[in-house]
Amino acid sequence: MNIFKIKKILTSTVTHTILIAVALTCVFPVFWMISSSLKTQSQIFSSMSLLPGPLLDILNWNWSNYITAFVKADFGQYFFNSVFYTVVGVFFIILISSLAAYAFSRLEFRGKNFLFYLLIATLLIPIPGVFVPLYLLLKNLSLLDTRTGLLLCYISNGLAFAIFLLKGFFDELPREIEEAALIDGASRFGIYWRIALPLAKPAIATLVIMNSLTIWNEFLLALVVLQDKAKMPIQRGLMVFQGTYITDYPLLMAGLTIATIPIVIVYLLMQKHIVKGIAAGALKG
Amino acid sequence: MKITPKEKLGNFIFVIPALVLFLIFSLYPILRTFELSVFQWNGIDKNMLFVGFAQYKHILFNNPAFWKSMANAGIITVLALTLQNGLALLLALLVTKNIRGENIYRTIFFLPPVLSGIVVGLIWKFVFDGNFGILNHFLTSIGFSNFADYAWLSEVRTALFSVAVVHMWKGFGYGFIILLAGLQTIPVELYEAAEVDGADSWQQFKNITFPLLIPIFTIVSILTILGSMQIFDLIYSMTRGGPAGHTHVPITKIYEYMSNGEFGYSTAMAVVFGMVLLIISFAQIYASKKLNYNNR
Numbered sequence: 001m002n003i004f005k006i007k008k009i010l011t012s013t014v015t016h017t018i019l020i021a022v023a024l025t026c027v028f029p030v031f032w033m034i035s036s037s038l039k040t041q042s043q044i045f046s047s048m049s050l051l052p053g054p055l056l057d058i059l060n061w062n063w064s065n066y067i068t069a070f071v072k073a074d075f076g077q078y079f080f081n082s083v084f085y086t087v088v089g090v091f092f093i094i095l096i097s098s099l100a101a102y103a104f105s106r107l108e109f110r111g112k113n114f115l116f117y118l119l120i121a122t123l124l125i126p127i128p129g130v131f132v133p134l135y136l137l138l139k140n141l142s143l144l145d146t147r148t149g150l151l152l153c154y155i156s157n158g159l160a161f162a163i164f165l166l167k168g169f170f171d172e173l174p175r176e177i178e179e180a181a182l183i184d185g186a187s188r189f190g191i192y193w194r195i196a197l198p199l200a201k202p203a204i205a206t207l208v209i210m211n212s213l214t215i216w217n218e219f220l221l222a223l224v225v226l227q228d229k230a231k232m233p234i235q236r237g238l239m240v241f242q243g244t245y246i247t248d249y250p251l252l253m254a255g256l257t258i259a260t261i262p263i264v265i266v267y268l269l270m271q272k273h274i275v276k277g278i279a280a281g282a283l284k285g
Numbered sequence: 286m287k288i289t290p291k292e293k294l295g296n297f298i299f300v301i302p303a304l305v306l307f308l309i310f311s312l313y314p315i316l317r318t319f320e321l322s323v324f325q326w327n328g329i330d331k332n333m334l335f336v337g338f339a340q341y342k343h344i345l346f347n348n349p350a351f352w353k354s355m356a357n358a359g360i361i362t363v364l365a366l367t368l369q370n371g372l373a374l375l376l377a378l379l380v381t382k383n384i385r386g387e388n389i390y391r392t393i394f395f396l397p398p399v400l401s402g403i404v405v406g407l408i409w410k411f412v413f414d415g416n417f418g419i420l421n422h423f424l425t426s427i428g429f430s431n432f433a434d435y436a437w438l439s440e441v442r443t444a445l446f447s448v449a450v451v452h453m454w455k456g457f458g459y460g461f462i463i464l465l466a467g468l469q470t471i472p473v474e475l476y477e478a479a480e481v482d483g484a485d486s487w488q489q490f491k492n493i494t495f496p497l498l499i500p501i502f503t504i505v506s507i508l509t510i511l512g513s514m515q516i517f518d519l520i521y522s523m524t525r526g527g528p529a530g531h532t533h534v535p536i537t538k539i540y541e542y543m544s545n546g547e548f549g550y551s552t553a554m555a556v557v558f559g560m561v562l563l564i565i566s567f568a569q570i571y572a573s574k575k576l577n578y579n580n581r
Binding site: 016018019029030033044045048096099100102103107115119122125127128129132133134136139155156157163188192213217220223224235238239252253259260267271274275 | 292293294295296297299300302303304306307309310311312313314315317318321328372375376379380382384386389390391392393394395396397399400401402403404405407408409411412417419422454458459462463466511515517518521522535536539540543548551552554555558559562563566
């Protein structure tokens with residue numbers, strides 16, 4: 001064996017050792033959460049075994065934690081609320097932003113450039129603490145502690161980036177098809193709806209995923225806007241649960257797992273779109 | 286094609302929904318922040334008391350707790366800029382060398398960033414727990430018996446550092462993904478040419494990778510600064526600012542003042558904090574431009 005080969009094997013070993021060590025650090029806390037969610041309270045207090053029991057005995061692990069979490073600890077309600085906020089929020093973000101982005105890309109109207117740059121400016125300038133005036137605004141509109149109030153905040157938060165991304169996408173599309181349709185007598189709205197929107201599917205897919213993650217994981221606005229447990233999304237519900245049953249770790253971990261599973265599934269299926277969205281957001285900005 | 290005024294009006298309808306929402310729920314709150322910051326107001330009284338810049342003055346000169354929170358966020362940010370981004374860069378360089386399992390590593394490293402701050406905070410709070418946490422169990426089992434019931438998050442010495450570790454755990458994958466995307470835009474031909482000229486891998490890194498990566502590293506740094514300074518979910522779920530204010534950060538401070546009904550004061554704090562963020566971002570852009578010129 002020559003020295004180059006030895007050096008190569010050595011480098012490769014070191015590389016993979018580092019990468020595997022970091023990967024284990026990433027996965028372990030998530031594994032620990034799931035494992036703990038299937039233990040009993042006394043197992044949490046007395047043993048630190050990696051698994052809740054022997055692997056062959058998997059059916060006898062404490063699965064009832066999940067039933068308790070869903071039914072008695074309100075996680076079913078929180079989960080449904082989160083699904084509702086995410087689906088409705090993302091739908092309106094896409095609808096409203098694609099209409100505006102199409103207009104910014106193709107149509108003429110007064111104040112077009114000014115409006116677009118105003119929108120982009122709010123993306124670039126860091127503005128912390130807007131939740132204070134938002135709270136007062138919702139209070140004045142009698143939208144405090146309502147689903148509508150929280151949704152309006154979520155939708156509005158997602159618009160600027162979505163318009164920015166979609167306008168860029170529409171700008172790249174060839175205009176010929178649309179001009180032909182216009183001569184054939186199609187309305188502007190018809191062209192947007194039947195031609196431009198279907199063509200923008202890749203960009204829309206990225207936006208759906210990104211905004212779903214954002215809304216599902218959002219906490220601060222849910223904290224400021226909502227007091228009523230029946231309307232809370234799951235992130236807010238987790239904190240309420242944790243505040244009430246501080247030491248009920250198995251049930252808390254079951255709640256955390258319920259809040260995490262949809263995100264992880266979407267992430268594993270849609271990875272490419274997420275990575276594309278992150279890269280687009282960062283490298284263009 | 287000539288556009289009639291009527292058509293222009295029709296075109297405008299496309300942006301009306303976005304415009305209305307944006308004006309009411311994004312722009313108006315931003316402007317309102319500035320307006321409220323010169324009033325003393327509890328959010329309920331009919332009359333708001335105009336106090337000019339008095340609240341700003343108080344924040345700047347008489348509120349050490351706020352500056353303490355700023356320093357805490359600063360410490361988290363500096364740790365993230367160095368350790369977290371250093372790790373992200375190292376991993377991106379390792380993964381980009383066409384190694385086996387690139388996709389698996391990429392998938393795993395980006396898992397923490399997609400989890401919510403609350404979920405991550407609560408998992409780690411459990412891991413750090415003095416009595417039932419696996420961290421102390423592990424440390425005891427390898428011989429550090431004095432950690433048997435050490436409460437990481439309630440001890441002044443370790444609370445902030447522990448939160449920072451979790452923040453970096455959650456964040457490094459984000460920088461990793463962006464840096465990896467940046468590395469893959471560097472043309473392979475450059476390295477091939479360097480190879481032909483006899484440049485070793487350190488020289489290749491110093492003369493090709495590093496200079497071409499500066500703009501992307503700047504973006505990652507700015508995102509890290511903005512994200513770390515505005516940390517909230519992790520703090521709220523792990524310590525709520527405790528013990529005795531040792532992990533308070535600006536956003537938890539603003540939230541605290543708002544919860545106590547000091548609406549004017551909390552918005553003045555938000556403006557001061559926003560200005561600090563703006564200055565840091567500009568300084569960062571300026572520094573990286575300078576670095577860029579010096580390299581040419």
